[in-house]
Amino acid sequence: MNFQLKGKVIFFATGNIHKFNEAREVFSEYKISVGMLRFKSLEIQNDSLKVIAKTSVLDAFSRCNLPLIVEDAGLSIDALKGFPGPYSAYAYKTIGNKGLLKLMENIENRESKFHSVIAYYSTELKSPKCFKGEVAGEITREEKPGSRGSGFGFDPIFKPAKSNKTFAEMTTMEKNRLSHRAQALRKFAEWYRKTSKIKQGS
Numbered sequence: 754m755n756f757q758l759k760g761k762v763i764f765f766a767t768g769n770i771h772k773f774n775e776a777r778e779v780f781s782e783y784k785i786s787v788g789m790l791r792f793k794s795l796e797i798q799n800d801s802l803k804v805i806a807k808t809s810v811l812d813a814f815s816r817c818n819l820p821l822i823v824e825d826a827g828l829s830i831d832a833l834k835g836f837p838g839p840y841s842a843y844a845y846k847t848i849g850n851k852g853l854l855k856l857m858e859n860i861e862n863r864e865s866k867f868h869s870v871i872a873y874y875s876t877e878l879k880s881p882k883c884f885k886g887e888v889a890g891e892i893t894r895e896e897k898p899g900s901r902g903s904g905f906g907f908d909p910i911f912k913p914a915k916s917n918k919t920f921a922e923m924t925t926m927e928k929n930r931l932s933h934r935a936q937a938l939r940k941f942a943e944w945y946r947k948t949s950k951i952k953q954g955s
C-alpha cells in the first residue's frame with residue numbers, strides 16, 4: 754500500500770512518549786510534522802550508540818517502509834568509567850535512579866554526560882544517516898523530580914552544567930534548550946530541511 758504524505762512528514766519509532774513529545778516540539782520549530790510509531794524496534798547490545806541506532810532504524814524500516822527516525826540515548830558517569838552508557842535502559846530497569854545514587858554515595862566527582870544518536874532512514878538512502886548530541890552535567894545527590902512530576906528516566910538525577918535545575922524540574926521547552934536529544938534532533942532537522950529543499954529544486 755502506498756501512502757500520499759503531504760508536507761514534510763516523518764515518523765519516530767519509539768516506545769517512549771516523553772521522547773516523542775520532546776521531538777515534536779523541536780520539529781515544530783522547523784515545520785516538520787512527526788508521527789509516533791509506537792513500537793520498540795530491535796535494540797542490540799553494543800558499546801556504540803550509533804551502531805545500536807543504525808540497527809534499530811533498519812529494523813523499524815523493514816516493518817513499515819516509512820521514512821523514519823529512531824533515537825538511542827545513554828547516560829555516562831565519569832566516576833563509573835562511563836557506566837551505564839549504552840546499557841542505560843538495563844541499568845534504569847534494574848537498579849534505577851536509587852541504585853545509581855547508591856553507587857555514587859561516597860563519590861565526590863559527579864560529572865556525567867547524556868549522549869543521543871538519531872538515526873534516519875528512507876528508501877532514498879543507501880544507509881542510515883546519524884546525528885549526535887551530548888550535554889555535560891552532574892549527578893545530583895538526591896532525586897529531584899520537580900513539582901509537576903515531569904521528566905522520565907534519569908531526568909530527576911541529572912542537572913546540566915548550565916542550569917540549577919534537573920531535567921525533571923524543567924518544562925519540555927527548557928529541557929529542549931539544553932538536552933542531548935534536542936541537539937541531535939536539530940542537526941537532523943537542519944539536514945532534512947536542506948536535503949528536501951534540494952529535492953524540490955527550491
Ligand code: ITT
Pocket residue numbers: 766767768769772792793794824825826827828841842843845846905906907908920932934
Ligand atoms: P526507545 O523506545 O526510543 O528505545 P527508551 O526509553 O528505551 O525508548 P533509550 O533506550 O534510548 O530509550 O534510553 C536508555 C535509557 O536511558 C532509558 O532507561 C531512558 O529512560 C534513559 N534516558 C534516555 N534519554 C533520557 C533523557 O532525556 N532523560 C532521562 N533519561 C533518559
